[in-house]
Every structure is written in structure tokens, then in C-alpha cells.
Amino acid sequence: MSDNILVIGSGAGGATVARELSKKGKKVTLVEKGNFHPKGSAAKNLKSKLAIQEIDTIKEEKLKKNELYKYLIKNLTDDNVHRLNLELMYLEGVGGTTTVSMANACYACSSCYADSTTTQFQRHDLELYDEFLEASQEMNVNPLPFEYRGPITQKITDAGEKLGFFMEAMPKFIDFSICDKCGNCLFYCKTNAKWDSTFYINEAQKNGAELITDFNIKRVLHNQKRVTGVEGVFNGNKKIIKADKVILSAGALNTPIILRNSGIKKGVGENIFCDLFITVGAFLKDSNFNQEIPMGVKTEFGPYFISPHFSAYLPPLIEQKYKEQGKTVEVSSKDVVGFMIKIADESNGYIDKKGQIFKDISSQDLKLFEEGIKKASDILIEIGADPNSIVISPVRGAHPGGSAAMGRVVDESLQTEIEGLYIADASVIPRAPGRPPILTIVGLAKKLAKIIVQKS
Structure with missing residues (x-):
């Protein structure tokens, strides 16, 4: 039966x-x-859950001195402004x-990352x-064909290679015979x-x-x-x-x-881990990058990779940064280029008995982000984006x-x-x-x- x-x-x-x-x-x-x-x-219908950061006093003092951490929390308005609470996205x-x-x-x-999931499962004989x-x-599944790269994605590829990075097409589960780009x-x-x-x-x-x-x-x-x-x-x-x-x-x-x-x-x-990511972006007038196939190429750096990516967070952040510089610049989605930096974050999260998620961002996580931000910023500047407009999105997690x-x-x-x-x-x-x-x-x-x- x-x-x-x-x-x-x-x-x-x-x-x-x-x-x-x-x-x-x-x-x-x-x-x-x-x-x-x-x-x-x-x-x-995408939803998000807030993962609360739980840090001890010693760690907190170290984090307060980290420039990236200070940048990431500067716009928080809750009572615990020293805490970097993380947004985890999901869909039911x-x-x-x-x-x-x-x-x-x-x-x-x-070959991309020594502690890849393939390697992790092989250690358990799977x-x-x-x-x-x-x-x-x-x-x-196929790498994004060359002819499907948008003009900005190609400029990013050329700039990355000029700076010494190995840029490769992102594998996609797309039937390119019917894809309309x-x-x-x-x-x-x-x-x-x-x-x-x-x-x-x-x-x-x-x-x-x-x-x-x-x-x-x-x-x-x-x-x-x-x-x-x-x-x-x-x-x-x-x-x-x-x-x-x-x-x-x-x-x-x-x-x-x-x-x-x-x-x-x-x-x-x-x-718990979350594959934490941020998007680094900058102003490039009329680039129309937001209309290209997203994340068409990538470059790998072991525990993290970077890939061209547009985020709706970026235009208002760039406008705000210009405003802080005494400039009035209208920034629309078509004027923004960006990079996603996705890291293998430390597995230090947990879910309590009430279902609340707690997840720390560690000094090692910040180090990986800092490395990725430097590389992404160099490429953005190389393609002609305004270096005075570079901003960073909030930290999020999409793959818990x-x-x-x-x-x-x-x-x-x-x-x-x-x-x-x-x-x-x-x-x-x-x-x-x-x-x-x-x-x-x-x-x-x-x-x-x-x-x-x-x-x-």
C-alpha cells in the first residue's frame, strides 16, 4: 500500500x-x-520580519567605533539607536x-567559496x-548570454576587469529563447x-x-x-x-x-544565518540601469560576491546625500547605478520561544561589507558615477x-x-x-x- x-x-x-x-x-x-x-x-506581497540585534557591552563599544556601523545606524529613530536591527524578507x-x-x-x-553548501553537505556524506x-x-540554467547584458552592465564588466577583477556572467534559470530582456x-x-x-x-x-x-x-x-x-x-x-x-x-x-x-x-x-546584503549606489544621469536584467554579472571573493543591482532604496538616499552637501538634485530610478554585496554572515542568530528573531551583525560581517563597498565604489567611479553621491542601503537578509x-x-x-x-x-x-x-x-x-x- x-x-x-x-x-x-x-x-x-x-x-x-x-x-x-x-x-x-x-x-x-x-x-x-x-x-x-x-x-x-x-x-x-513581500513581507519582512525584524531581526533584533543582541549585543553585549564590550562588543557594543567596539561596534560604536566602526565607521560603517555608525553610517548604517545613523538614520535609526527607535529607542535603541545603537542597535542595527535587520530586515528579513519573505513571501507566503x-x-x-x-x-x-x-x-x-x-x-x-x-571553487567560489571553500565553505560552500556543496562542501558542507559532502562533509555529511551527501x-x-x-x-x-x-x-x-x-x-x-545558463550563464546570462553576452547579448542580454545591458549597456551599463557591460560598462561595469569592462571597468571591473580594468581594475583587475574577474567578471563572469551570472548563471540564470531563464529560458532565453523567450526572454524579452x-x-x-x-x-x-x-x-x-x-x-x-x-x-x-x-x-x-x-x-x-x-x-x-x-x-x-x-x-x-x-x-x-x-x-x-x-x-x-x-x-x-x-x-x-x-x-x-x-x-x-x-x-x-x-x-x-x-x-x-x-x-x-x-x-x-x-x-541562523541570513546571507546579509547591502546595495551600494551612485548617481549616473539617464543611465537606465534599472531597466536591465538584474545581476547579470558577478565577481567572487570567497565569503562574499558583488553584482550589479538596482534598489529602490537608492534614489531617495542619493537625494538626501546631495541635500546634505547643499545641492538640490532630483534623482529618479533611471539615474542610479548600484552593486549588491552579499556576504556569508556568521551563523549567530536564533528564534526565541515567542518566534522573535535575534541576529547580530558581527565585526567579521562588517569587514566583509567594507571590502565589498570599496570594490563596488571603485567600479562605480570608473564607469563615471558621481563619487560624491555614493550611498549604502540598509542591511537586509533574503535567504535565512x-x-x-x-x-x-x-x-x-x-x-x-x-x-x-x-x-x-x-x-x-x-x-x-x-x-x-x-x-x-x-x-x-x-x-x-x-x-x-x-x-x-
Whole structure:
């Protein structure tokens, strides 16, 4: 008799494992806390949680003397102005954050960063090479073709190489045969050239999987450490679904809460990372950089990388900086160029019993940001941006993980201490990769599906 398999969450991990298992004839129910977002509206529904910085007195005094830290907190108006609270972005709904991604497909290989996710999983005897190849073919992963680079992206590439940096095309999960180069990857890909996990969800449904939306799972039910089902809230009422296997793919901020409610506490909600990032930008009149395909190239520096990136934070910050210089300059989105600096931050965050997130920015994190800011600023100046206009966005995190890490909460088969309860999301990544994780999560979910099929 076939197992009843319930998958919680429809992002990169949940959609993938549902597709893979349904292809093998397994009975799969995919449960999503949110609902469908109308085409082009997902980015408007992005949410954020505040991660509170918790620092001791000695550390606080050191941070107060750091020039970058002082710059980053200068506009804070809350009572704890010495604290740099971090904004963590997430999205609830069918497809999860894949629907608002910039289509960056990072292979997380050790050639870019010695402590890459690939290396971290290999230390636990988990190899994802074949799964990466499968996913890359299905998701149309290819480096951004030269002819798809915008003029500013190309100027940035030339300037970076002139300054001695190795600039390379960013791998993207985009079908370039139908891409219209609109540069609107984050908000709305009208041609459906960008992959997101709804592609896999549609396939899973065709294979017989059931999708239930607006179902808020609260805990996993089990008897003598073996899964029996889940309990949650549906249409305002408590509902129980029986299951033989449950796969948690609710994301690194929700998965640990469900685990704790299910009786698993050791190591859960600890050692959280966020892949912290900032955007450095400057004024370049009529550059129209905001209309180019975002993050088309990159240059790697071990625990961080930098890539051309527009942020809506930048225009008002630049206007304000000019104002402080006694100048009145109207800055629109088309007048701004920028760089994202994404770092592998220290895994020092945690979620408390009430669900509040605490996350420190460390002196090592600041050091990586400072290095990236210098490199990004040099390139911006080289392409002709006004050096007196350079600004830095607030620190944010878009890829939280580590909250149910392999070796602490799951074993090499991605199973928890409860038999039949597995995890397939960024929670299981032990340390920050400092790289976009979607391809890694898809590979993990593919591997998990194979493990489950082999066991059954």
C-alpha cells in the first residue's frame, strides 16, 4: 500500500519534492500556508520580519567605533539607536520566494567559496552533483548570454576587469529563447521565461498530487516517534490530515516553529544565518540601469560576491546625500547605478520561544561589507558615477537558513529524530553560503525524493 506523503510549503523545496515523488506514483498532498498571487503581484506581497540585534557591552563599544556601523545606524529613530536591527524578507503564497527571485542559479561550488553548501553537505556524506545537473537542465540554467547584458552592465564588466577583477556572467534559470530582456525578473516575467516553483507544482498536480492552500500547519503528529499526520488551521477551524511521511519545506523561519510545536527542540531555531546584503549606489544621469536584467554579472571573493543591482532604496538616499552637501538634485530610478554585496554572515542568530528573531551583525560581517563597498565604489567611479553621491542601503537578509541544520537536527538522509519527518528547505544548510540558494534547495529536494523512493 502506498504511503500518504504530506509536503508542507510550496517553495523551491516543497514543489520539487512533490513533483519528484508524484512522478514515481506516490500519493502526495502539498499544503501551502498562503494562496496564489495574481500574476505580477507577488512582489507587492513581500513581507519582512525584524531581526533584533543582541549585543553585549564590550562588543557594543567596539561596534560604536566602526565607521560603517555608525553610517548604517545613523538614520535609526527607535529607542535603541545603537542597535542595527535587520530586515528579513519573505513571501507566503504558492511558489514561495521563487516567484520574486532574480533567477540567480548558484552552484555553490568550492571553487567560489571553500565553505560552500556543496562542501558542507559532502562533509555529511551527501553528494548533490547529479541532482544539480538534473535541475539545471529542467530549469534552463545558463550563464546570462553576452547579448542580454545591458549597456551599463557591460560598462561595469569592462571597468571591473580594468581594475583587475574577474567578471563572469551570472548563471540564470531563464529560458532565453523567450526572454524579452525587460529586466523585470523580480516583479513580473510576462513571457514566463523565468523558472519558479509553480512550474513544478503544475507538473505535480498533473501527476495526481493534491494542492491545498490557506492551510496553516501548526505541528506534526506522531506516535512513539513515528509520523502519523499533521494538525493545523483551515478556514478558521482545527484540521488534522493523516500521513505516513511529512516533509517540512516551510522555510527557515517557519520550519523551526513547527518542529518545536511537534516536540523537537534540540538544536532547533539556533545558529541562523541570513546571507546579509547591502546595495551600494551612485548617481549616473539617464543611465537606465534599472531597466536591465538584474545581476547579470558577478565577481567572487570567497565569503562574499558583488553584482550589479538596482534598489529602490537608492534614489531617495542619493537625494538626501546631495541635500546634505547643499545641492538640490532630483534623482529618479533611471539615474542610479548600484552593486549588491552579499556576504556569508556568521551563523549567530536564533528564534526565541515567542518566534522573535535575534541576529547580530558581527565585526567579521562588517569587514566583509567594507571590502565589498570599496570594490563596488571603485567600479562605480570608473564607469563615471558621481563619487560624491555614493550611498549604502540598509542591511537586509533574503535567504535565512541554518535553523534546523544537518548534523544537529537532521541526518544525512534529511530525516529528523521522528521517523518519517524530513526537511527540505534552507533550514538544513549548516552555515551561510553567501550565495543564492534556490538551485541548492531544488537539488536537496531531488535527493530527498530519491532517498524516500529507495527506502520504500
